Amino acid sequence: MEVGFLGLGIMGKAMSMNLLRHGFKVTVWNRTLSKCDELVEHGASVAETPAAVVKKCKYTIAMLSDPSAAFSVVFGKDGILEQICAGKGYVDMSTVDADTSTKINEAITAKGGYFLEAPVSGSKKPAEDGQLVILAAGEKALYEEVIPAFNVMGKKSFYLGQVGNGAKMKLVVNMIMGSMINAFSEGLVLAGRSGLDPSVLLDVLDLGGIANPMFRLKGPTMIQGSHSPAFPLKHQQKDMRLALALGDETATSMPVAAAANEAFKKARSMGLGDLDFSAVYETVKALEQPSQKN
Numbered sequence: 001m002e003v004g005f006l007g008l009g010i011m012g013k014a015m016s017m018n019l020l021r022h023g024f025k026v027t028v029w030n031r032t033l034s035k036c037d038e039l040v041e042h043g044a045s046v047a048e049t050p051a052a053v054v055k056k057c058k059y060t061i062a063m064l065s066d067p068s069a070a071f072s073v074v075f076g077k078d079g080i081l082e083q084i085c086a087g088k089g090y091v092d093m094s095t096v097d098a099d100t101s102t103k104i105n106e107a108i109t110a111k112g113g114y115f116l117e118a119p120v121s122g123s124k125k126p127a128e129d130g131q132l133v134i135l136a137a138g139e140k141a142l143y144e145e146v147i148p149a150f151n152v153m154g155k156k157s158f159y160l161g162q163v164g165n166g167a168k169m170k171l172v173v174n175m176i177m178g179s180m181i182n183a184f185s186e187g188l189v190l191a192g193r194s195g196l197d198p199s200v201l202l203d204v205l206d207l208g209g210i211a212n213p214m215f216r217l218k219g220p221t222m223i224q225g226s227h228s229p230a231f232p233l234k235h236q237q238k239d240m241r242l243a244l245a246l247g248d249e250t251a252t253s254m255p256v257a258a259a260a261n262e263a264f265k266k267a268r269s270m271g272l273g274d275l276d277f278s279a280v281y282e283t284v285k286a287l288e289q290p291s292q293k294n
Protein backbone atom coordinates (compact mmCIF):
# COMPACT_ATOMS: atom_id res chain seq x y z
CA MET A 1 0.00 0.00 0.00
CA GLU A 2 1.30 3.46 -0.90
CA VAL A 3 0.68 6.39 1.45
CA GLY A 4 1.77 9.99 1.73
CA PHE A 5 2.81 11.37 5.12
CA LEU A 6 2.88 15.06 6.04
CA GLY A 7 4.60 16.22 9.24
CA LEU A 8 7.69 14.50 10.58
CA GLY A 9 7.80 15.82 14.13
CA ILE A 10 8.14 13.56 17.16
CA MET A 11 5.01 11.59 16.26
CA GLY A 12 5.02 11.75 12.48
CA LYS A 13 8.58 10.51 12.23
CA ALA A 14 7.86 7.48 14.42
CA MET A 15 4.57 6.71 12.67
CA SER A 16 5.95 6.95 9.15
CA MET A 17 9.00 4.91 10.17
CA ASN A 18 6.62 2.17 11.32
CA LEU A 19 4.81 2.22 8.00
CA LEU A 20 8.11 1.81 6.17
CA ARG A 21 9.19 -0.99 8.48
CA HIS A 22 6.00 -2.86 7.64
CA GLY A 23 6.45 -2.64 3.88
CA PHE A 24 4.34 0.41 3.03
CA LYS A 25 5.62 2.66 0.24
CA VAL A 26 5.75 6.09 1.89
CA THR A 27 6.16 9.53 0.33
CA VAL A 28 6.97 12.13 2.97
CA TRP A 29 6.83 15.91 3.22
CA ASN A 30 7.77 18.16 6.10
CA ARG A 31 7.75 21.96 6.27
CA THR A 32 11.43 21.80 7.29
CA LEU A 33 12.42 19.54 4.42
CA SER A 34 15.72 18.39 5.99
CA LYS A 35 13.70 16.30 8.48
CA CYS A 36 12.82 14.00 5.55
CA ASP A 37 16.43 12.82 5.22
CA GLU A 38 16.29 10.15 7.90
CA LEU A 39 13.09 8.71 6.42
CA VAL A 40 14.71 8.62 2.98
CA GLU A 41 17.56 6.59 4.46
CA HIS A 42 14.90 4.07 5.46
CA GLY A 43 13.32 3.91 2.01
CA ALA A 44 10.85 6.82 1.86
CA SER A 45 10.44 9.09 -1.17
CA VAL A 46 10.17 12.84 -0.72
CA ALA A 47 7.77 15.29 -2.34
CA GLU A 48 8.34 19.03 -2.42
CA THR A 49 4.86 20.10 -1.34
CA PRO A 50 1.69 18.67 0.27
CA ALA A 51 -0.01 19.00 -3.14
CA ALA A 52 2.72 16.90 -4.75
CA VAL A 53 2.20 14.18 -2.10
CA VAL A 54 -1.54 14.07 -2.81
CA LYS A 55 -0.92 14.00 -6.56
CA LYS A 56 1.26 10.92 -6.13
CA CYS A 57 -0.66 9.00 -3.44
CA LYS A 58 -4.22 7.71 -3.14
CA TYR A 59 -4.05 8.17 0.65
CA THR A 60 -2.32 11.00 2.51
CA ILE A 61 -1.88 11.08 6.29
CA ALA A 62 -0.98 14.22 8.27
CA MET A 63 0.44 14.61 11.78
CA LEU A 64 0.83 18.32 12.44
CA SER A 65 1.17 20.50 15.49
CA ASP A 66 -2.14 22.39 15.80
CA PRO A 67 -5.21 23.82 14.01
CA SER A 68 -3.21 26.53 12.29
CA ALA A 69 -0.75 23.98 10.85
CA ALA A 70 -3.62 21.68 9.85
CA PHE A 71 -5.31 24.54 7.97
CA SER A 72 -2.08 25.66 6.39
CA VAL A 73 -1.31 22.34 4.65
CA VAL A 74 -4.88 22.04 3.37
CA PHE A 75 -5.75 25.61 2.34
CA GLY A 76 -2.30 27.14 1.79
CA LYS A 77 -0.28 27.50 -1.41
CA ASP A 78 0.71 24.07 -2.76
CA GLY A 79 -1.70 22.59 -0.24
CA ILE A 80 -3.89 19.50 -0.25
CA LEU A 81 -6.85 21.22 -1.94
CA GLU A 82 -4.83 21.79 -5.09
CA GLN A 83 -4.74 18.06 -5.86
CA ILE A 84 -7.41 16.30 -3.82
CA CYS A 85 -10.12 14.81 -6.03
CA ALA A 86 -12.50 11.88 -6.30
CA GLY A 87 -10.84 8.62 -5.31
CA LYS A 88 -8.28 10.23 -2.98
CA GLY A 89 -8.39 10.15 0.81
CA TYR A 90 -6.97 12.54 3.39
CA VAL A 91 -6.49 11.40 7.00
CA ASP A 92 -5.59 14.05 9.56
CA MET A 93 -4.18 12.47 12.74
CA SER A 94 -3.19 15.80 14.37
CA THR A 95 -4.91 16.84 17.60
CA VAL A 96 -7.23 19.70 16.65
CA ASP A 97 -10.73 20.84 17.60
CA ALA A 98 -13.94 19.65 15.95
CA ASP A 99 -14.44 22.97 14.16
CA THR A 100 -11.06 22.70 12.42
CA SER A 101 -11.77 19.13 11.35
CA THR A 102 -15.23 20.04 10.12
CA LYS A 103 -13.95 22.89 7.96
CA ILE A 104 -11.25 20.67 6.48
CA ASN A 105 -13.83 17.93 5.83
CA GLU A 106 -16.11 20.38 4.01
CA ALA A 107 -13.29 21.62 1.79
CA ILE A 108 -12.00 18.12 0.95
CA THR A 109 -15.44 16.69 0.20
CA ALA A 110 -16.36 19.73 -1.89
CA LYS A 111 -13.51 18.65 -4.20
CA GLY A 112 -14.79 15.07 -4.28
CA GLY A 113 -12.16 13.69 -1.87
CA TYR A 114 -12.69 11.60 1.26
CA PHE A 115 -11.76 12.79 4.75
CA LEU A 116 -11.13 11.08 8.05
CA GLU A 117 -9.93 12.65 11.28
CA ALA A 118 -7.93 10.21 13.36
CA PRO A 119 -6.15 11.76 16.35
CA VAL A 120 -4.21 9.37 18.53
CA SER A 121 -3.75 8.66 22.19
CA GLY A 122 -0.25 7.55 23.14
CA SER A 123 3.04 9.36 22.96
CA LYS A 124 6.48 9.00 21.38
CA LYS A 125 7.19 5.46 22.61
CA PRO A 126 3.77 4.01 21.67
CA ALA A 127 4.21 5.70 18.27
CA GLU A 128 7.60 4.02 17.86
CA ASP A 129 6.18 0.67 18.98
CA GLY A 130 3.00 0.86 16.86
CA GLN A 131 0.89 0.94 20.03
CA LEU A 132 -1.21 4.06 19.53
CA VAL A 133 -4.94 4.23 20.19
CA ILE A 134 -6.58 5.70 17.09
CA LEU A 135 -9.76 7.78 17.43
CA ALA A 136 -11.18 7.97 13.91
CA ALA A 137 -14.31 9.70 12.65
CA GLY A 138 -15.60 10.71 9.25
CA GLU A 139 -15.86 8.77 6.00
CA LYS A 140 -16.41 5.13 6.97
CA ALA A 141 -15.27 3.76 3.60
CA LEU A 142 -11.94 5.57 3.99
CA TYR A 143 -11.62 4.25 7.53
CA GLU A 144 -11.96 0.71 6.25
CA GLU A 145 -9.49 1.29 3.42
CA VAL A 146 -6.75 2.66 5.71
CA ILE A 147 -7.17 0.04 8.45
CA PRO A 148 -3.97 -1.74 7.29
CA ALA A 149 -2.02 1.46 8.05
CA PHE A 150 -3.83 1.98 11.38
CA ASN A 151 -3.03 -1.61 12.35
CA VAL A 152 0.67 -0.88 11.91
CA MET A 153 0.63 2.44 13.78
CA GLY A 154 -1.76 1.47 16.55
CA LYS A 155 -2.90 -1.29 18.86
CA LYS A 156 -6.59 -0.37 18.61
CA SER A 157 -8.70 1.81 16.34
CA PHE A 158 -12.07 3.24 17.28
CA TYR A 159 -14.54 4.44 14.65
CA LEU A 160 -16.55 7.19 16.35
CA GLY A 161 -19.01 8.31 13.65
CA GLN A 162 -19.27 11.82 12.27
CA VAL A 163 -16.33 14.20 11.85
CA GLY A 164 -15.65 16.03 15.10
CA ASN A 165 -16.21 13.06 17.37
CA GLY A 166 -12.58 11.93 17.07
CA ALA A 167 -11.33 15.42 17.91
CA LYS A 168 -13.71 15.70 20.86
CA MET A 169 -12.77 12.30 22.27
CA LYS A 170 -9.08 13.18 22.01
CA LEU A 171 -9.58 16.53 23.76
CA VAL A 172 -11.52 14.91 26.60
CA VAL A 173 -8.73 12.35 27.09
CA ASN A 174 -6.01 15.00 27.06
CA MET A 175 -7.99 17.30 29.36
CA ILE A 176 -7.98 14.45 31.91
CA MET A 177 -4.29 13.73 31.30
CA GLY A 178 -3.30 17.38 31.68
CA SER A 179 -5.21 17.65 34.95
CA MET A 180 -3.64 14.44 36.22
CA ILE A 181 -0.05 15.54 35.57
CA ASN A 182 -0.73 18.72 37.56
CA ALA A 183 -2.12 16.81 40.55
CA PHE A 184 0.81 14.42 40.28
CA SER A 185 3.30 17.33 40.24
CA GLU A 186 1.71 18.88 43.30
CA GLY A 187 1.83 15.51 45.07
CA LEU A 188 5.52 15.04 44.34
CA VAL A 189 6.36 18.52 45.62
CA LEU A 190 4.10 18.13 48.66
CA ALA A 191 5.77 14.82 49.53
CA GLY A 192 9.25 16.34 49.29
CA ARG A 193 8.33 19.39 51.38
CA SER A 194 6.71 17.15 53.99
CA GLY A 195 9.95 15.30 54.55
CA LEU A 196 8.91 12.26 52.50
CA ASP A 197 10.94 10.59 49.77
CA PRO A 198 9.12 11.27 46.45
CA SER A 199 10.48 8.04 44.97
CA VAL A 200 8.76 6.10 47.76
CA LEU A 201 5.57 7.96 46.87
CA LEU A 202 5.97 6.57 43.33
CA ASP A 203 6.16 3.02 44.72
CA VAL A 204 3.10 3.61 46.90
CA LEU A 205 1.09 5.04 43.98
CA ASP A 206 2.10 2.21 41.71
CA LEU A 207 0.66 -0.40 44.06
CA GLY A 208 -2.69 1.30 44.55
CA GLY A 209 -5.89 2.07 42.72
CA ILE A 210 -4.52 5.13 40.91
CA ALA A 211 -1.48 3.34 39.44
CA ASN A 212 -1.09 4.23 35.76
CA PRO A 213 1.53 4.07 33.00
CA MET A 214 1.98 7.85 32.94
CA PHE A 215 2.96 8.15 36.61
CA ARG A 216 5.17 5.05 36.21
CA LEU A 217 6.93 6.43 33.13
CA LYS A 218 7.24 10.11 34.03
CA GLY A 219 7.67 9.96 37.81
CA PRO A 220 11.36 8.97 37.99
CA THR A 221 12.46 11.53 35.37
CA MET A 222 10.35 14.28 36.91
CA ILE A 223 12.06 13.75 40.26
CA GLN A 224 15.39 14.12 38.45
CA GLY A 225 14.16 17.36 36.85
CA SER A 226 14.57 15.83 33.40
CA HIS A 227 11.85 16.66 30.85
CA SER A 228 13.15 15.50 27.48
CA PRO A 229 10.16 16.03 25.15
CA ALA A 230 7.95 13.08 24.26
CA PHE A 231 4.78 15.20 24.31
CA PRO A 232 5.77 18.87 24.14
CA LEU A 233 4.17 21.02 26.83
CA LYS A 234 3.06 23.62 24.26
CA HIS A 235 0.89 20.94 22.60
CA GLN A 236 -0.61 19.85 25.93
CA GLN A 237 -1.51 23.47 26.65
CA LYS A 238 -3.09 23.74 23.19
CA ASP A 239 -5.17 20.65 24.02
CA MET A 240 -6.27 22.13 27.38
CA ARG A 241 -7.23 25.36 25.64
CA LEU A 242 -9.26 23.49 23.00
CA ALA A 243 -10.87 21.25 25.65
CA LEU A 244 -11.85 24.32 27.68
CA ALA A 245 -13.42 25.81 24.54
CA LEU A 246 -15.41 22.59 24.16
CA GLY A 247 -16.44 23.06 27.79
CA ASP A 248 -17.62 26.58 26.92
CA GLU A 249 -19.69 25.28 24.00
CA THR A 250 -21.33 22.61 26.12
CA ALA A 251 -21.65 24.72 29.32
CA THR A 252 -19.48 22.21 31.16
CA SER A 253 -17.85 23.62 34.27
CA MET A 254 -14.24 22.42 34.47
CA PRO A 255 -12.44 24.27 37.28
CA VAL A 256 -9.76 21.59 37.61
CA ALA A 257 -8.93 21.72 33.90
CA ALA A 258 -8.95 25.52 33.97
CA ALA A 259 -6.42 25.53 36.80
CA ALA A 260 -4.28 22.98 34.95
CA ASN A 261 -4.37 25.18 31.85
CA GLU A 262 -3.12 28.13 33.92
CA ALA A 263 -0.20 26.02 35.14
CA PHE A 264 0.70 25.05 31.56
CA LYS A 265 0.49 28.70 30.50
CA LYS A 266 2.77 29.61 33.39
CA ALA A 267 5.20 26.89 32.27
CA ARG A 268 5.18 28.31 28.75
CA SER A 269 5.90 31.77 30.14
CA MET A 270 8.88 30.23 31.94
CA GLY A 271 10.23 29.03 28.56
CA LEU A 272 9.31 25.38 29.13
CA GLY A 273 6.97 24.96 26.12
CA ASP A 274 9.30 22.77 24.09
CA LEU A 275 10.04 20.43 27.00
CA ASP A 276 7.86 17.48 27.89
CA PHE A 277 4.52 18.37 29.47
CA SER A 278 5.87 16.87 32.71
CA ALA A 279 7.85 20.14 33.00
CA VAL A 280 4.71 21.65 34.52
CA TYR A 281 6.21 20.13 37.69
CA GLU A 282 8.79 22.94 37.56
CA THR A 283 6.03 25.53 37.99
CA VAL A 284 4.98 23.89 41.26
CA LYS A 285 8.58 23.64 42.43
CA ALA A 286 9.14 27.30 41.54
CA LEU A 287 6.33 28.50 43.82
CA GLU A 288 7.74 29.91 47.00
CA GLN A 289 7.63 27.52 49.93
CA PRO A 290 5.12 28.90 52.44
CA SER A 291 6.54 29.99 55.78
CA GLN A 292 6.34 27.23 58.36
CA LYS A 293 5.26 29.84 60.95
CA ASN A 294 1.93 30.65 59.24
Ligand SMILES: NC(=O)C1=CN([C@@H]2O[C@H](COP(=O)(O)OP(=O)(O)OC[C@H]3O[C@@H](n4cnc5c(N)ncnc54)[C@H](OP(=O)(O)O)[C@@H]3O)[C@@H](O)[C@H]2O)C=CC1
Pocket (backbone or CB within 6 Å): 006, 007, 008, 009, 010, 011, 012, 030, 031, 032, 035, 063, 064, 065, 066, 068, 069, 072, 073, 093, 094, 095, 096, 120, 121, 122, 123, 124, 230, 231, 232, 235, 236
Ligand atom coordinates in the same frame (compact mmCIF):
# COMPACT_ATOMS: atom_id res chain seq x y z
N1 LIG B 1 4.07 13.99 21.06
C1 LIG B 1 3.07 13.29 21.56
O1 LIG B 1 3.23 12.57 22.56
C2 LIG B 1 1.71 13.34 20.95
C3 LIG B 1 1.31 14.35 20.11
N2 LIG B 1 0.03 14.35 19.60
C4 LIG B 1 -0.40 15.40 18.69
O2 LIG B 1 0.22 15.10 17.44
C5 LIG B 1 0.54 16.31 16.75
C6 LIG B 1 2.04 16.34 16.43
O3 LIG B 1 2.73 16.26 17.66
P1 LIG B 1 4.33 16.14 17.72
O4 LIG B 1 4.81 15.26 16.65
O5 LIG B 1 4.64 15.83 19.13
O6 LIG B 1 4.73 17.64 17.42
P2 LIG B 1 6.09 18.26 16.89
O7 LIG B 1 6.12 19.65 17.42
O8 LIG B 1 7.22 17.36 17.16
O9 LIG B 1 5.87 18.30 15.30
C7 LIG B 1 4.97 19.19 14.73
C8 LIG B 1 4.93 19.01 13.23
O10 LIG B 1 4.04 19.99 12.67
C9 LIG B 1 4.75 20.71 11.63
N3 LIG B 1 4.22 22.07 11.52
C10 LIG B 1 4.06 22.98 12.50
N4 LIG B 1 3.52 24.11 12.01
C11 LIG B 1 3.35 23.91 10.68
C12 LIG B 1 2.82 24.69 9.63
N5 LIG B 1 2.37 25.94 9.83
N6 LIG B 1 2.81 24.16 8.38
C13 LIG B 1 3.24 22.92 8.18
N7 LIG B 1 3.77 22.12 9.12
C14 LIG B 1 3.80 22.61 10.37
C15 LIG B 1 6.19 20.68 12.08
O11 LIG B 1 7.02 20.99 10.99
P3 LIG B 1 8.54 21.55 11.23
O12 LIG B 1 9.37 20.33 11.45
O13 LIG B 1 8.87 22.28 10.01
O14 LIG B 1 8.48 22.44 12.45
C16 LIG B 1 6.29 19.23 12.54
O15 LIG B 1 6.38 18.36 11.44
C17 LIG B 1 0.07 17.45 17.66
O16 LIG B 1 -1.22 17.82 17.28
C18 LIG B 1 0.05 16.81 19.04
O17 LIG B 1 -0.85 17.44 19.91
C19 LIG B 1 -0.85 13.34 19.86
C20 LIG B 1 -0.50 12.31 20.68
C21 LIG B 1 0.79 12.25 21.31
Ligand SMILES: O=CC(=O)O
Pocket (backbone or CB within 6 Å): 095, 120, 121, 122, 123, 174, 231
Ligand atom coordinates in the same frame (compact mmCIF):
# COMPACT_ATOMS: atom_id res chain seq x y z
O1 LIG C 1 -1.49 13.57 23.27
C1 LIG C 1 -0.65 13.03 23.96
C2 LIG C 1 -0.72 11.65 24.37
O2 LIG C 1 0.19 11.19 25.10
O3 LIG C 1 -1.68 10.98 23.99
